[in-house]
Amino acid sequence: MTNTRLIDLIYPQNKIVSIVGTSKNAGKTVTLNEIINQAHEKGIRLGLISTGRDGERRDVLTETEKPPVYVRRGTIITTVESAVKTEYAGIEIFRVTDYNTPMGRVVLGRATEDGNVEISGPHSSFTIKEMCLEMQSLGAELVLIDGSLDRRASAAPYVSEGTVLATGAALARNINGVVEKTMHIINTYSVPMIEEEHIRDIAYNAIDMGKSAVIASDGSITYPDTMVSLQSGDIISEYLKEDTAYIVLSGSATAGTLKDILLNRKSSFKIIAKDSTRIFIPAADFHILQKMGMELRVAENINIIAVTVNPYSPEGYYFEPLELLDAMRNAVPHVPVFDVLQGE
Template structure:
């Protein structure tokens, strides 16, 4: 089985998120592009920043370019359309500006390399994905990253491919440990009761922090953000509080303050796993304190890809790394993209 079999047709918009720079995200992207091309799937590409350039502008390391086939729809910026790259027929010039010019949507008129770019805003990413599907794409791939994790949000994409590799740490065990923490964060379960999900979604859509009480009444907290507001939120807790709804991010300090002042069993709700910013050690500590953290919208992790090579010159034994990662995440398919991203037997 190949990656594309897990992705399409059950998903229309898929994000590819790297655990770190050089984790193999672009290799994963290129592998999916090739597999989609072999199946004749009309493809579109967008990035939450910039990808496809030959050299990383921050680290000055060589990067694998993004190769597309004729007919692929791409979102890029004006200054990234270069003579040495594939020609682009422009469909739309958007109102979104970047330091490299306006973001445009077009179609590759020949096989070749491209730079893909796009907005940071999750709503704008979603809107442009819908525009590309209106231009004929059957599958949209979003190039994301862990520091621009909005692309993995269920509001934006139907599912996420997580790319990890040796570049994350020099120790194979540490790479697996760090990757597991990200997977666990992304895999936080959704709140069970449908009426609670609906109430929490209403609170979040208003951009507020609120408490859902035992009788399903709502108490709003007088704060513009949940960040560093744990002690303020704690002051609103009563014996009847059952859920604390955070419209923003969940951080260690905020959750710890809430839990230390809870008067009974409560659940803390966030929109999805991309809103959780809690280090691994802190998460273990909070769980020992009895943390019940749930999401309104669960993230669908389609697969994990591993890259055993680091640009710093060290590498892991490929088969051992692949097998160890598969043992660590038995419920999620794992592929070695350096070996073609295929052959997963389950």
């Protein structure tokens, strides 16, 4: 694996990829910059977009210094009006969009020189995907989405074809803590897709209608009288029978909803969410629900391309880089793990 570079796992297999941090200061921007550098070396034309804001010199929430996002001439980027500044790389503006953010309207353009930029973008998954497709139409061969765990829409299969997960010392004060918390995120993102294609079709249709569904073993469908499944476990439970085989959740899969459903079950069944970005279950609750018999599935699964680790925390502590790298690789042998700072 040491001979395989991160960009080789990303492209050309995927054309739209999200980079998601497990926490603030987990090394997401460093990972993004490394992918940009490797793509430049291979002559891949890039498009860059963010679900929030990246490239600013100081984090607006934590007041910590942040690494800049450095792009090459010709890179297609989305930013906001307030971030088009003389100290950044020049931008040829193609379009000022109707998407508004607290920092102004989203702007689509091309870097006219090498240099630092701020990238930004709209927040909804639909508009993110629209912007990605527009950047592709302008010549971007690979679009990178700067995402975050609290704005996880960028990792949804509808938006991106794969995800690089950036984790590091900022997540916990010891290596075991970092590994355990990262593994929970990976396990959540790796919930398997529902195996039966006809059930998957039923799930898609129900979710598109904004309805939860209870599917019996004979294929008959009942739609509980609730528009969203968030905190509606009691309502869904009223529709459970001895022949219930599947439950489709129209919204988020939360620990409370699933506990209510499992406590009232009369048979074994599988619970289906749209995708893993809709699953919000803390690690401790996840284990409890599994002991209660939870069989969780998704209609669409997430492609985890790789994990990157950052051994340094902005709070001043750090881990021995190789120790963290080895621990993560041992914990998730099925996922490639890189330390982009050390070039490993």
